[in-house]
Amino acid sequence: MVRKLQAEEVYKKCEHSIFDFETTEELSPLKGTIGQDRAVASLEFGLNLPAKGFNIYALGEQGTGKMRAIRTLLSEKVKKEPVPPDWCYLYNFKNPDAPVAVSLPAGRATEFQKDMENLINTLKVEIPKAFESKEYDKQRNKILEDFQQKQREWFSTVEEEAKAKGFAIRKALAGLIIVPVKRNGEPLTEEEFQALDPDTRKRIDELGKMLQDKLDDVVRAVKEAEKIVKDMLARLERQIALDVIEQPIEELKKKYSFNEKIVNYLDAVKEDILNNIQDFKIQEEVPAVPPFMKIQREVSFAKYSVNVLVDNSTTEGAPVVYEPNPTYLNLFGRIEYKIQYGMAITDFTMIKPGSLHKANGGYLVIDAMALIKNLFSYDSLKRALRSKEIRIEDVWEQYRLITTTTLRPEPIPLNVKVILTGTPFLYYILYNYDEEYRELFKVKADFDIRMPRTEENIKKYAQFVSLCQKEEGLLPFHKSAVAKIVEYGSRLAEHQEKLSTQFSSIADLIRESHFWAKKDGKTQVYEEDVNKALEQRVYRSASIEEKLRELIVEDVLIVETSGRKVGQINGLAVIDLGDYSFGKPSRITARVYLGKAGIVNIERETKMSGKIHEKAVMILSSYLWSKYAIKKPISLSASLTFEQLYEMIEGDSATCAELYALLSSIAEIPLKQNIAVTGSMDQKGEVQPVGGINEKIEGFFELCKIRGLDGTHGVIIPRRNTKHLMLKEEIQKAIKDGAFHIYAIDYAEEGLEILTDMPAGELQQDGTYPEGTINYLVMKKLDAMSELLKQKEKEEEKKNEK
Secondary structure, eight states: OOEEOOGGGSOOOOOGGGOSOSBGGGSOOOOSOSSOHHHHHHHHHHHHOOSTTBOEEEEOOTTSSHHHHHHHHHHHHGGGSOOOOEEEEEOOSSOTTSOEEEEESTTHHHHHHHHHHHHHHHHHHHHHHHHTSHHHHHHHHHHHHHHHHHHHHHHHHHHHHHHHTTEEEEEETTEEEEEEBOTTSOBOOHHHHHHSOHHHHHHHHHHHHHHHHHHHHHHHHHHHHHHHHHHHHHHHHHHHHHHHHHHHHHHHHHHTTTOHHHHHHHHHHHHHHHHTGGGTSOOOOOOOOOTTSOOOOOOOOGGGSOEEEEOOTTOOSSOEEEESSOOHHHHHOEEOOEEETTEEEOOGGGEEOOHHHHHTTSEEEEEHHHHHHSTTHHHHHHHHHHHTEEOOOOGGGGGOSSOOOOOOOOOEEOOOEEEEEEOHHHHHHHHHHOHHHHHHBOEEEEOOSEEEOOHHHHHHHHHHHHHHHHHTTOOOBBHHHHHHHHHHHHHHHTOTTEEEOOHHHHHHHHHHHHHHHHHTTOSSBOHHHHHHHHHHHHHHHOHHHHHHHHHHHTTSSOOOOSSEEETEEEEEEEEEOSSOEEEEEEEEEEEEESSSOEEEEHHHHTTOBOHHHHHHHHHHHHHHHHHHOSSSOOOOEEEEEETTOOSOBOOSTTHHHHHHHHHHHHHTOEEESSEEEOOEEOTTOBEEOOSOHHHHHHHHHHHHHHHOOOSOOEEEEEGGGGGGOOOOHHHHHHHHTTSSEEEEESBHHHHHHHHHSSOOOOOOTTSOOOTTSHHHHHHHHHHHHHHHHHHHHHHHHHHHHO
């Protein structure tokens, strides 16, 4: 049954009486979230279940409060959880390219770092002191003196024997040699030696060879003794250094005895210091050399330092990390380099942490789209969650032509709950196309864009206004302004019994309303300020809408709003620009002619029609055949099109309008052009609700208003869309004054009766429709067309036979 809607049916007001305050200054700010019970329950479930793979994807449209809900839940939950341990990297004395990862209780890593700094700084002072002590000099001198004494004795024995036999020891390039001498001690020359008789020369040669052998034995003995002396001096230095370092290192080992890795590390530190005592001795200043000269070895104590990767000394409860830019390096850490003498060098102290390190033992929140956009991040995160460890790697290494030497830090065990936030579209893409995702993110927290418009939720809306007002220092909002914001929430939700949960849009309206109120010098925000904010928002965004409307008014785009036309009707569409959407009236026409082609959708033939629209035309065809081909088949060729349409068309909201244009063309009954139509339809003729109903009605109203409302203008909509109406105040007034009408229908034929002022007619038992009805005229015309087509076919057959 057709219902003409009243003004109060097209808009649901929020009465001021529901509020027990005058301004939001009296209200306590909102705590938690509104209308997201299902999503919050899912979050709590995922956060409290420690099992592997129960990470969370919080899905919802932008501005539905995902981050606020996550922050609120985590802020309370983490306080009750233990603080995770610190992590640091230590030098690996056995394999310097593989730094050792060490875990320490919260706050102890920096303590250990300071202990090692103090130890090395102390040794730098105490070891040189020990080597400057009298005791060290005494022991060292004794070793050297004993060696020198033995050396003198060995050489003296050989020298005396040589002297007694007429020989002396002399230095040469090859070392010490035995040479014959004269009585005055001068070496015998070659001429003098050759002048001697053969027996004498032979005796001198034999004695010289014997003495040289003895001298060589002494030289070898001295060299062996030198090695022993060096070893004795090294043992002495080691013992002196050990006396200095043993006690402080043992104290540290006792202090950190609970950690086996640190105990082993301290043993390695002690051994390395003892093996490199020279590094701790006072070094003589070496004159500066030009850069192009050979690079001298630089003494570095960095290997004894502690690289604190994660310091939880100031953390309260479990850590929560919100990573806004989840690049691979930001998530997994990096190994930095510094340029020295034209070369890139690094060491374990240049290992830097990522978000996973900081969130380890707690929670990591990442935007899913940002994660997927960053190369390597998504796959590496899944790998880390599967293996439960964090590896710091050079991911570009596999793409280089030449492999470079770098560090391979020991992996750190991972225990983190990851929360992804994103759109439903991205969630279902990942869920359906990535099997690993399904195994790792098993908890779905679905944030709805609407919630029931109950008294409780309306009051929470008011608290949300209070929250924005107090957090941002805005003017207090009067209850009339709050009521208007609640009504805008219903408009945003496109439902009289719902409120939008897209609080980012609500917050923007709150800020804009404050701006206009403050600009007018007010101390509070009132209803008119909210209205002005909404009007100005439309004004800033409606330039394209106004240009299209101008084209219609100027008859460039033809849309008639008066009179009657056969086979022509005004349909309603919505143009969505992203930040703004508006209704656009469109002229739909139908033409009928003899033939068997059926209904031809011109948009489909020109590939300007989407699948949903194509389906709608097929449903229309099914309805037509089931309605009028009851006793005998009908033959029909017809075309449908949206006139002056220069873009793709999608959706089924024009099905009713297309049906009316088609029936009008068949029966040659004119349709009212002052009434526009929107509504989908099933095969039985039942009218189904459509989207964008408010924008469609307002778009046609604005056009009619410009041309002059005369009381005949209106819109036909599905009755099931009545609850979605939240039309602006100007239309409410026009309806109340009888200048504009909205007709709500359940069946397609009801709209046809409005457009033609004729009864549709019900099917009788004999399979016909009553005379004087639309259906009767349609069926009669279709029968006539079928008969005429048969006659034409027979005539053609006769011609062919002749």
